[in-house]
Amino acid sequence: MTVRTTLKWVISVALYYMGVVWIVRRLGREAGTILIFHRVRDAWHDDGMSVSRATFERQVRYLARAYDVVSLDEMEQRLRGVRPLGRRALAITFDDGFRDNYTRAWPILARHHCPATVFLVVGALDGDAPMWTEQLRGALEATAADALDATWLGLGMLPLGSEAERRQSLRTLSSWLKQKPDREREPALADICRRLGSPAEPSAARMDEMLTWEMVAEMRSAGLSIGAHTVSHKILTRIDPDEAQWEIEESKRRIEKHLGESIRHFAYPNGTRHDWNSAIQALVRQAGFETACTTVKGTNPRGADLHALRRLDINDRACTDPSGRFSTAMFAVRLAALL
Numbered sequence: 095m096t097v098r099t100t101l102k103w104v105i106s107v108a109l110y111y112m113g114v115v116w117i118v119r120r121l122g123r124e125a126g127t128i129l130i131f132h133r134v135r136d137a138w139h140d141d142g143m144s145v146s147r148a149t150f151e152r153q154v155r156y157l158a159r160a161y162d163v164v165s166l167d168e169m170e171q172r173l174r175g176v177r178p179l180g181r182r183a184l185a186i187t188f189d190d191g192f193r194d195n196y197t198r199a200w201p202i203l204a205r206h207h208c209p210a211t212v213f214l215v216v217g218a219l220d221g222d223a224p225m226w227t228e229q230l231r232g233a234l235e236a237t238a239a240d241a242l243d244a245t246w247l248g249l250g251m252l253p254l255g256s257e258a259e260r261r262q263s264l265r266t267l268s269s270w271l272k273q274k275p276d277r278e279r280e281p282a283l284a285d286i287c288r289r290l291g292s293p294a295e296p297s298a299a300r301m302d303e304m305l306t307w308e309m310v311a312e313m314r315s316a317g318l319s320i321g322a323h324t325v326s327h328k329i330l331t332r333i334d335p336d337e338a339q340w341e342i343e344e345s346k347r348r349i350e351k352h353l354g355e356s357i358r359h360f361a362y363p364n365g366t367r368h369d370w371n372s373a374i375q376a377l378v379r380q381a382g383f384e385t386a387c388t389t390v391k392g393t394n395p396r397g398a399d400l401h402a403l404r405r406l407d408i409n410d411r412a413c414t415d416p417s418g419r420f421s422t423a424m425f426a427v428r429l430a431a432l433l
């Protein structure tokens with residue numbers, strides 16, 4: 095653990111036990127908090143998008159106690175001013191549609207009676223377009239190579255010897271590939287896969303990481319809400335407007351076909367300020383989505399732009415103390431946006 099983690103922990107504990115979190119939650123401005131989760135794993139997995147099952151259990155227990163955990167529908171109503179927003183309204187969202195949302199997250203949410211929304215990359219469920227990030231992850235996990243020569247991408251030699259090195263190399267490659275349009279990313283990814291000894295075509299093996307439509311229907315009928323996150327997780331500002339429109343509308347259409355109800359919530363792939371703009375927002379609105387979530391950090395006051403909702407990203411690292419245990423104080427301070 096780094097000095098930074100220790101410092102963060104010490105300050106968080108001080109703020110939490112001095113009652114600062116409590117005061118902010120009761121006297122701060124009214125705002126709705128939306129959390130982003132991706133994966134819930136069996137154990138700590140430091141990929142920046144996972145929480146362990148044990149951590150998730152502690153988080154949900156804390157949220158159920160300290161916050162007013164509401165559905166995204168209810169959050170929308172409050173942000174519109176239909177009902178009072180309050181200071182403790184919080185919605186839980188999951189991006190992408192990983193299978194562990196069903197196997198690990200859902201039982202915990204159900205036990206604590208917490209609603210949540212899962213944003214699906216529908217192509218990953220249909221098997222027609224596994225997410226390229228998952229394809230890359232699979233290739234790096236499966237390779238026997240202990241390094242990847244990525245000088246042709248301007249990235250030098252990427253070490254793959256240890257698990258930590260593989261994760262670091264995955265981060266380096268993902269952030270490089272994310273910046274590229276399809277026509278450059280697809281051949282580069284195929285090239286990387288070839289060099290790692292993986293098939294250049296997306297493998298069906300990664301499919302078992304994602305939800306099935308049966309699981310989605312089961313969660314929906316138990317009260318979880320389902321939103322759309324495009325067909326293939328392409329960054330919408332980096333493709334033609336026609337293709338962006340298809341990604342948005344087709345994902346809505348396919349989920350509606352499976353669930354037989356209108357799908358009202360959308361999440362932008364990647365979701366940073368560069369990954370959506372007013373033209374993309376207009377397409378999302380035209381498609382009939384009432385809200386759209388970004389990954390821009392922050393909370394949402396009443397009257398916030400419903401097609402640019404801010405969220406807080408949650409992973410294990412954000413709330414683990416220097417001894418590697420879950421810290422309620424760190425989690426609480428992060429949610430209150432005090433650090």
Ligand SMILES: [Zn+2]
Nearest residue numbers: 189190363364
């Ligand atoms: Zn995503």
